Amino acid sequence: MEMGILQEVADLLRRAQRVAVLTGAGISAESGVPTFRQAQTGLWAQYDPQELATPEAFRRNPRLVWEWYAWRWQLVSQAEPNPGHFALVEMARRLPRLTLITQNVDGLHQRAGSQDAIELHGNLQRVKCYDHAHAVTTWEETAEIPPRCPICGSLLRPDVVWFGENLPLAALDAAFAAARECDLFFSIGTSALVHPAASIPLEALRAQAPVVEINPERTPLTHYVTYFLMGPSGQLLPQLVQLAWGQRL
Numbered sequence: 001m002e003m004g005i006l007q008e009v010a011d012l013l014r015r016a017q018r019v020a021v022l023t024g025a026g027i028s029a030e031s032g033v034p035t036f037r038q039a040q041t042g043l044w045a046q047y048d049p050q051e052l053a054t055p056e057a058f059r060r061n062p063r064l065v066w067e068w069y070a071w072r073w074q075l076v077s078q079a080e081p082n083p084g085h086f087a088l089v090e091m092a093r094r095l096p097r098l099t100l101i102t103q104n105v106d107g108l109h110q111r112a113g114s115q116d117a118i119e120l121h122g123n124l125q126r127v128k129c130y131d132h133a134h135a136v137t138t139w140e141e142t143a144e145i146p147p148r149c150p151i152c153g154s155l156l157r158p159d160v161v162w163f164g165e166n167l168p169l170a171a172l173d174a175a176f177a178a179a180r181e182c183d184l185f186f187s188i189g190t191s192a193l194v195h196p197a198a199s200i201p202l203e204a205l206r207a208q209a210p211v212v213e214i215n216p217e218r219t220p221l222t223h224y225v226t227y228f229l230m231g232p233s234g235q236l237l238p239q240l241v242q243l244a245w246g247q248r249l
């Protein structure tokens with residue numbers, strides 16, 4: 001990539017008043033958390049995440065789905081935020097307003113220090129029950145997997161959005177509003193395939209904001225964006241911060 005493009009984006013960033021950022025699994029790739037469309041390793045290699053992250057999969061085999069999430073939770077709890085997550089914290093500190101919207105359920109933005117991230121797909125660290133969505137923090141450990149809700153006795157599940165489920169409405173509204181009102185938008189580490197999240201950058205484009213995409217690979221969004229920065233976010237985001245404000249991360 002030419003240095004000129006990076007400098008141009010850094011100049012826009014320095015002058016921006018309201019920035020909105022959408023992140024996907026790619027921003028956590030350099031923390032060692034596998035993305036959704038990357039082949040899984042080890043025990044789970046035979047399963048496709050897209051076939052586990054559904055209500056049908058849970059109804060068919062709740063134990064399998066619960067154990068897959070327990071494995072992901074373990075991966076995530078051993079992972080650390082990477083320089084891409086930290087660069088976004090620094091950007092939020094420097095800019096009048098930065099709205100961070102994430103599709104990730106790994107909590108790494110929060111652990112890096114990002115506050116008020118809009119979580120479109122929930123969070124792996126939270127648990128709710130299948131029948132009534134009771135938010136649950138403790139439950140009795142028995143031989144039964146998944147465990148049961150202490151309030152209603154239905155099965156517990158992770159508090160994440162599965163394929164075919166609705167996104168939390170307030171989060172979605174806030175995300176689209178941020179896209180509409182921003183003067184610079186970043187789409188980082190997302191395959192831009194899963195709607196409605198994939199429509200958020202398009203909303204920013206409709207509102208005439210420049211859209212910057214950061215990804216080592218082209219996506220269906222790439223054709224439409226104002227700037228495509230090809231590469232890993234753990235390298236490109238710190239570079240942008242340094243070019244914009246001279247701050248080394």
Ligand code: OAD
Pocket residue numbers: 023024025026027029030035036037038050053103104121160161162163188189190191192193194214215216217219231232233234
């Ligand atoms: P995906 O796994 O679909 O896409 C990850 C993207 O990150 C790909 O476009 C990769 O090229 C890119 N990528 C890989 N390494 C990267 C790096 N170092 N820096 C930047 N980008 C990198 O993940 P999402 O787009 O987040 O939904 O997937 C969207 C949703 O689909 C997920 O939230 C999840 C999934 O199924 C639900 O669970 C509802």
